[in-house]
Structures are given as C-alpha cells and as structure tokens.
Amino acid sequence: MTLHRRNFVGLATTTAISGLPLISQAQTKKDQAVLAMTLEPPGLDPTAGAASAIAEIVHYNVFETLTKIQSDGSVQPLLAERWEVSPDLKSYTFRLRKGIKFHNGEPFNAQTVKFAFERAASEKSTNKDKRTFASMDSVAAIDEHTVVILNKQIDPDFLFLMGQATAVIVEPKSADTNATKPVGTGPFQLGQWNRGSSITLNRWDGHRDAKAIALRKATFRFISDPAAQVAALLSGDVDAFPRVAAARSLAQFKADPRFQILTNGSRAKTILAINHKRKPLDDVRVRRALAAAIDRKAVIAAAADGFGVPIGSHYVPGALGYVDTTGVNPYNPDKARALLSEAGVKTPLELNLILPPPPYARQGGEVIAAQLAKVGIVAKLQNVEWAQWLSGVYTQKNYDLTLISHVEPFDLGNFAKPGYYWGYESQAFNALFERIHNAPRVADRAKLLGDAQRLLANDAAHAFLYQPQWLTVAHKNLKGLWKDMPIFVNDLSALSWA
Numbered sequence: 001m002t003l004h005r006r007n008f009v010g011l012a013t014t015t016a017i018s019g020l021p022l023i024s025q026a027q028t029k030k031d032q033a034v035l036a037m038t039l040e041p042p043g044l045d046p047t048a049g050a051a052s053a054i055a056e057i058v059h060y061n062v063f064e065t066l067t068k069i070q071s072d073g074s075v076q077p078l079l080a081e082r083w084e085v086s087p088d089l090k091s092y093t094f095r096l097r098k099g100i101k102f103h104n105g106e107p108f109n110a111q112t113v114k115f116a117f118e119r120a121a122s123e124k125s126t127n128k129d130k131r132t133f134a135s136m137d138s139v140a141a142i143d144e145h146t147v148v149i150l151n152k153q154i155d156p157d158f159l160f161l162m163g164q165a166t167a168v169i170v171e172p173k174s175a176d177t178n179a180t181k182p183v184g185t186g187p188f189q190l191g192q193w194n195r196g197s198s199i200t201l202n203r204w205d206g207h208r209d210a211k212a213i214a215l216r217k218a219t220f221r222f223i224s225d226p227a228a229q230v231a232a233l234l235s236g237d238v239d240a241f242p243r244v245a246a247a248r249s250l251a252q253f254k255a256d257p258r259f260q261i262l263t264n265g266s267r268a269k270t271i272l273a274i275n276h277k278r279k280p281l282d283d284v285r286v287r288r289a290l291a292a293a294i295d296r297k298a299v300i301a302a303a304a305d306g307f308g309v310p311i312g313s314h315y316v317p318g319a320l321g322y323v324d325t326t327g328v329n330p331y332n333p334d335k336a337r338a339l340l341s342e343a344g345v346k347t348p349l350e351l352n353l354i355l356p357p358p359p360y361a362r363q364g365g366e367v368i369a370a371q372l373a374k375v376g377i378v379a380k381l382q383n384v385e386w387a388q389w390l391s392g393v394y395t396q397k398n399y400d401l402t403l404i405s406h407v408e409p410f411d412l413g414n415f416a417k418p419g420y421y422w423g424y425e426s427q428a429f430n431a432l433f434e435r436i437h438n439a440p441r442v443a444d445r446a447k448l449l450g451d452a453q454r455l456l457a458n459d460a461a462h463a464f465l466y467q468p469q470w471l472t473v474a475h476k477n478l479k480g481l482w483k484d485m486p487i488f489v490n491d492l493s494a495l496s497w498a
Contacts, residue, residue: 030497031216033478035490036232036241039357040196040222042386043179046165047120050128050394051386052407052488055165056242057199057220059489062103063168063184066094066113067159069489071482073409075159079108079169079185080147089154089440096145100208102171103183110141116169117149129166131417154438156445157410164408164487187213187493197222201492214496226359233259233473240474240481242490245359247305253473263307264470265484267409269314270303270360272368272463273402276423280345281400287460289339290401291329293375294368300466303364308466313453314412316467320442321449325464328457336375347376351400354382356389360468361403368403394421405468409486412436412452415461424461 041053046063060068060078068078077083080094100108119125121133137150151158161167174183182190187207191200199220203213221238223229226245232238233246233253243264246253253259272294280286300308309317312325340347351372355365362383369379379401384392393399406414415424416433432452439445457464470485480494 036221036238044182045178059165061188062186067163069163073486092149094147109144110147113147114139242472243470260476262472268407270405270465285339285343289336291463292332292336295331302367303360307469313457321446323450325457348378350378353379354399354402
C-alpha cells in the first residue's frame with residue numbers, strides 16, 4: 001500500500017510538471033464543479049447527527065436557516081428577511097420571507113419554524129444543540145410570516161446559533177427521512193448518493209434565487225487518503241478541496257499557476273478529551289499529568305503538518321475574551337510523573353485512546369501515545385469509524401481518552417451540559433456560564449469568558465491541544481470560496497467560474 005501511494009503521487013507530480021493542461025470535466029462545463037471532502041457523512045440530516053461532514057454538504061445548499069453566517073463570522077438574513085430584539089435581549093421577532101416552498105412543494109411559513117424548533121427541543125431529539133432549543137421558553141407563530149421566540153435567558157450568540165446547521169428549518173412531512181432523502185428550501189436538491197464514493201447535488205429551479213445560482217450541478221467526492229487528495233487535485237479530477245491534507249505539498253501547489261491556495265482560520269478546538277467518570281481520570285492531578293506529558297508543538301507538527309496554534313483551554317485566539325492559558329499546564333514530563341505519584345497512581349497506567357477516522361486523530365494519536373509512554377501511561381490505540389465513535393464514545397461514554405476536534409464556534413456551554421459525553425461537572429463553571437449568558441455588556445462578557453477559560457485550564461478539563469488552520473486548494477478560476485471557516489460549510493450558491 002505504501003509503495004502504491006508513492007507511485008500514485010509521483011505519477012501525478014510528473015504529469016503536472018510536464019505542463020499538460022489538466023482540466024476536469026466540470027471545468028469544461030462552467031455550470032458544474034467537483035469538490036472533495038476527507039470524510040463521507042453518515043447521513044444528510046444535520047439535526048440528527050453530530051458529524052461536521054453532514055453540514056459540509058447540505059448546510060445552505062439543501063437546507064436553510066433563519067440567518068446566514070458569513071465567512072467573517074458576521075450574520076445576515078436568510079429565511080428571515082429581518083428581525084427585532086426586545087430591550088431585555090430575550091425576545092426575537094423574525095419577519096420571514098414570503099413565497100418560499102420546500103422541495104416537495106409544501107410552504108415555508110411560521111408554523112414550519114415552530115415545528116422545527118420544537119422538534120429540536122423535544123425529548124426524542126438527537127440534535128447536538130438541543131440545549132439551545134430547550135432554552136426557548138416559547139416559539140409563537142404570530143401569523144404566516146412572523147415568529148416570536150422568547151428565550152429563558154440572554155444568549156448573545158443567538159442570531160449566530162440560528163444560522164448553524166442544527167437550526168435548519170425542516171418540513172414536517174419529510175422530517176423523519178431527511179437522513180437519506182433530505183427536503184429543504186435550499187437552492188440544491190440531492191441528485192445521487194453513491195455510497196463510499198460521492199454525492200451529487202443538482203440546482204433546484206424552484207428556489208427563489210435559482211437564476212442567480214451559477215452552478216447547475218455539484219459533486220462531492222470522498223477521498224480520505226492524503227496522498228490521493230493531492231493526486232486528485234493535480235490530475236484535475238477535483239476542482240476544489242476545502243480542508244485538504246496538502247501541507248506537505250504546499251510548495252508544489254504554490255508553484256503551479258493552475259491553483260489558488262487559501263489558509264482558512266477556524267474556531268475549532270482539537271483536544272484530548274478525558275472521561276471524568278473513569279478512575280483515576282476523576283482526579284485533577286491525573287488530568288494535569290496527562291496535559292503535562294503532551295508536547296503540543298510536536299502534536300501540531302504530526303497531526304496538522306504545522307498548521308495549528310497551541311491552546312490551553314476550550315477557546316481560540318481571535319474569539320471574544322480570549323486569554324492565553326497555554327502556560328497553565330505546560331509540557332513538563334517530570335511534573336507529569338510527579339503528579340501521577342502524588343495521586344497514588346501506579347505505573348504503567350493503561351488507558352484506551354479512541355481515534356476517529358480523520359488524519360489529525362490517527363496521526364496525532366500515535367504521537368500522543370508515544371509521549372504518554374514516557375511518563376508511564378500506556379495508551380492503547382483503538383481506531384474506529386464515526387458510527388462507532390458516536391455510539392461508543394458520544395452516546396455510551398465507553399472510553400478513557402479520545403482525540404477529537406470540536407468545530408463549533410460557541411461551545412463552551414458543553415461544559416455545563418448535564419450528561420455530556422466527557423462527564424465534566426463543575427458548579428463553579430455552571431454558575432460562571434450562567435453569568436456569561438446574562439451579561440448584556442460586551443466588556444463584562446469578555447472578562448467572564450476569560451475567567452471561564454482559566455477555570456477549565458486549572459481543572460484540566462481536557463488536555464487542550466491546538467486550534468487547527470485549514471488549507472483550501474482549488475482551481476484558480478473557481479470563485480466564491482470562503483476565506484475563513486467560522487463554521488464548516490461549502491456554500492455552493494456563492495461559487496462560479498471566472
């Protein structure tokens with residue numbers, strides 16, 4: 001297999017250097033594009049699954065939300081054409097666009113918004129942001145095109161949250177089958193899903209702005225192997241690869257005039273998540289030992305090819321109220337050994353380390369296991385697919401450690417969620433998070449966010465590793481790609497060929 005990969009890359013490289021005009025079929029038809037993704041989604045319903053690959057295909061393309069998040073993190077109208085916020089910052093009145101229909105012909109109106117949000121908050125909901133919808137005191141359909149949402153508490157990020165994939169508006173008759181037959185109000189419909197290979201979306205002519213959508217067809221190919229990702233771009237089989245594993249081939253792409261390269265900022269946090277319900281991981285000294293045993297820079301080099309910024313808490317540079325907490329639990333193997341001894345842990349301490357499919361997890365896991373071994377911790381690596389990770393780790397909490405990237409921008413609230421998969425419970429954090437959500441002044445909120453970061457760092461809630469930076473490599477003539485990635489989407493409506 002290794003030899004095959006080397007030959008594959010070498011062949012593609014040789015062809016590119018020869019200067020042959022490698023042009024994909026999509027490029028010859030200016031109304032088509034081929035994009036690639038590392039992982040195939042387990043389904044196509046973003047309200048039912050936590051995998052970010054779901055939103056990468058359907059968010060803003062098949063399904064739409066009341067608001068739309070932009071590349072710079074700002075929020076603009078989408079299904080809601082405007083809104084008003086009450087003086088107490090708890091009530092939002094959304095004025096909905098008129099004349100919109102779902103792909104199956106059913107009307108979009110205030111009742112469908114009410115249905116979607118109440119469904120997301122229901123007891124049977126598997127929405128990963130269920131807490132957001134459960135925090136709505138009421139969702140009232142005032143008339144066909146007016147919805148009033150009354151929140152139980154202030155949420156300064158509410159309009160942003162209403163633009164995330166978990167807040168898509170679903171149609172009642174088709175809601176239960178969206179995983180395989182998605183029905184939304186977006187400009188694209190599912191064309192074909194070739195399991196293990198690709199998903200094709202076709203432009204929906206019934207969309208309100210169909211004439212403004214340049215692409216008639218978009219195909220998403222799934223390519224997990226980094227060498228194959230590079231080869232697909234070089235051969236012209238793929239027009240754009242957001243978040244591609246091409247850092248080691250970056251110089252080659254920069255030297256090739258066919259390509260454009262974007263370095264995308266993110267709000268993701270890659271962490272070594274710790275199960276607080278497992279002994280001895282319930283001891284803060286053991287968690288601090290885990291953090292002290294890990295050299296973040298070495299992990300970034302191995303897992304992200306150097307494209308990452310070290311973090312010391314569940315927060316990233318550039319976000320409101322960020323403070324640098326990397327000095328709270330710095331790399332110090334001697335201290336790690338001392339902390340384990342102080343906690344009464346006899347080494348070798350055996351822990352399982354569950355690794356989901358992305359390269360950052362598989363490659364980073366190897367490095368972390370080697371580092372932990374130096375302080376007497378034996379990390380037994382277990383590679384799993386996303387379905388296994390979701391059932392075993394996220395749902396059943398059957399793990400000690402897992403290497404995972406949390407990509408949501410505003411997810412500090414996960415640490416206040418009862419029963420969340422990592423089992424962190426802190427009354428101090430809960431009280432602090434409550435104050436954050438009820439701080440109307442931005443300056444006060446920023447200070448409290450700093451306090452929350454320090455608390456999580458001191459608790460060693462996890463071994464916080466790095467903020468990923470993504471690379472997008474695309475044909476130079478493909479326009480409209482996002483510069484930064486506050487959320488994971490591929491907004492097809494913005495794409496066109498020059």
